Every structure is written in structure tokens, then in C-alpha cells.
Amino acid sequence: MAADMSLESSTVSTSLDAIRAELARTKLSTSTLNLVVWIDDPARRDWILERAGMLGEKYPSFTLILDHTGVRSGDATVTTAARDAESTLSVRGERVDIDVSGASAETVVGYVAGLCGPGVPTILWWSGMREESRPTFEALLPLADTLLFDSSGGSRDEEAMRKLLAFHAAHPEVELRDMAWMRLRPWRDMIANFFDDPALLGELFSIRRLHIASGSDSEAFYLASWLASRLDWSATGRNAFTDRNGTQVTFSRDRVGDIRRVQSVCLDSDTSWYHGEVTDDPGVVRIWVEGEHAREPRLFPLQAIDNASLLERAVLETGADDLFETALRSAGTLLG
Secondary structure (H helix, E strand, O other), rough: OOOOOEEEEEEEEEOHHHHHHHOOOOOOOOOOOEEEEEEOOOOHHHHHHHHHHHHHHHHOOOEEEEOOOOOOOOEEEEEEHHHHHOOOOOOOEEEEEEEEEOOOHHEEEEEEHHHOOOOOOEEEEEOOOOOOHHHHHHHHHHOOOOOEOOOOOOOOOHHHHHHHHHHHHHHHOOOEEEEHOOOOOHHHHHHHHOOOOOOHHHHOOOEEEEEEEEOOOHHHHHHHHHHHHHOHHHEEEOOOOOOOOOOEEEEEEEOOOOOOOEEEEEEEEEOOOEEEEEEEOOEEEEEEEEOOOOEEEEEEOOOOOOHHHHHHHHOOOOOOHHHHHHHHHHHHHOOO
């Protein structure tokens, strides 16, 4: 007999006892992780809820939405998958959405400590942008195994990345994931196509200028920092690198196109100009070379990575990401 995969929801008060009582009405549930999501930006609320929901539908997890936007009306919603009548155990996830717009940090911590199951990882997806949310953030940190952040999620400028850098300096022990960094994997793969001819390997070490156009600053800083780590450059100050021979490499950037997206990358060597740019089809990049090593334009597919998949990777990967850590430190130097 196939299980009914529909969802069942009920609205209760925001008291911890009421929420626990509603959860207790369902059959015993098993989860592989706790996903705690903080939202305080009404403009991004639906976007975040949708993606958190996708992850909860795919994995047996407990999702706790802490809604600080003021959109909800002082209540909580408990959502579970409909249970198989012949089974005493659910392997589907559970979800609780709570209006915490007027709650203290202590109350929010009580929700997380009282509702999240023990013995499985707890991921805190912090999408907060308000300074007044900081006390709650600091209070929740000890309860999280991994902090998930998106430094270009709702901001095009440097502000969110500066906050992330300040946090990382103060809490180096926290396992950190930034979705802005994770979005760049297709571009990192694509840049390798510039130099897929073995005869051009020497060009890698004669690059003098790097220019990146992107809709958000975080992607530009991360992509430049990743490239520097591959070419043995050192970030030396605001928008500046030095190569392994001590020669300066100039880094410039423009804020162009859609938020959270890279638009183009240009690398200038002593002899040639290497350019990659998104076409009218956002899933295709055109790359070409001018100068001594000129090449006709070629088209390459840019692997599509949706935000739900990024969230999935961020949640399932474990351990420190050394490449990300290196890029983050370098980005901090570039920011000045």
C-alpha cells in the first residue's frame, strides 16, 4: 500500500507547549538533520521558504522556520507529511513555522533547543540582515553545527561580505558555508577552458589584469580570490594582487546584471586578452581570445545550479572547505 505523500498542517499558538503537543499527535518521526531558518527580510521571505521547503520534501529532516518579518500573525504552523496508516514510524520530515517577530533571544533559543532533535546535525541558515537581530544570532550559534549564509542573497554591495568576514574572524571555530561561493563552481570550471591548450600554460603566469562583471560584489571577490589561489597570487590590498614573481596584478570589477550572477570575466596577459561572457542565453558562455594567441569565439554550457541544490550541498557536506577558507581570507584583503 503506497503512502499518502500529501501534507497536513495545523495552526497553534506560539507557545512551546502547544507546538510540542501538536507534534506529539503524529506518529514517531525520524530525521537526518535539523534545519533552522531565520528570516527577517519580508522581500526575501517567500524565496527562502520555497527553498527550505524543497529540501524538507527531499530529505527526512526537521525544519524550524523562525519568521521575524512580521508577516505572520502571532501564530505557529506545524506541518507533517500524511502518515501511512499501516506504519508506526514516519521517515518524512516535519516542519514548524513560528512568528518570532516579538520574541526575545532567550525565547528563540528555547524553540530551537526544545524542538530540534538530538543526535543529528543542526544547520542554521541565517538570512538575517538587520543589526537588531544580532543578539539572537549570537545566542543561537552554540546550538548550530554549521552556519549557512548567503553574502549575495539580498545585497549587491560589499556589506554582507564584510559582516561575514567579521563573523569569521570572531568565530573561526564555526563551520561556515556561503552560497555565494558555492554558486561559482560552473564559472571555475569554465575558466579552465581559456587555457585548455598545453601551449598556453605559460600564459597563466603572465596575467597582469583581471576584470569581473557581476550582479553582486561577493561573486566577484570570491571568483578573483579563487583564481589567485590557482595561479599563486597573493592579495596585497584593496583590489590588488601580486603574482609569484612579485609583479602586480590589477583587479577591477563592475556591478552589472542580475543579482547573484557573474556576467563576464576578462584576463589580460602580456600578449593576449581572454574573455568569457554570458550570452543572451544565461546558460551559455561565449569565450574568445584576442592578441597573439587569438581564438575564434566558442560556446560552452554553464552548468545550471539551482538554489535548492546549493542548499542541499551546503547541508550535506561536512568538514572545513579549505579552498573556501583561502578564498574568504583573500577576499578580506581585497576589500581592504
